[in-house]
Amino acid sequence: MRIALFVIGLLLLIGGIAAFFGMIDYPHDTHSVQVGPLSASVTHEKVVPQWLGALVALVGAGVLAAGALRK
Numbered sequence: 001m002r003i004a005l006f007v008i009g010l011l012l013l014i015g016g017i018a019a020f021f022g023m024i025d026y027p028h029d030t031h032s033v034q035v036g037p038l039s040a041s042v043t044h045e046k047v048v049p050q051w052l053g054a055l056v057a058l059v060g061a062g063v064l065a066a067g068a069l070r071k
Helices: 002-020 050-069
Strands: 025-035 038-047
Touching (some): 002 050
Antiparallel strands (some): 025 038
């Protein structure tokens, strides 16, 4: 259990730091037009908000600390 908490906390911490610095983005479809058999859409790459990255990093640090302090 201790190793699992440590690994999960480390993954959350690394992912949160990456999201905080804008390294994680996701596709977002905004406009979609369909005329007969033809269709068109515009896809934008959006970045994960910094506040979410900071929150995930803090949770990861807490889980990492819980894994380190658990006996």
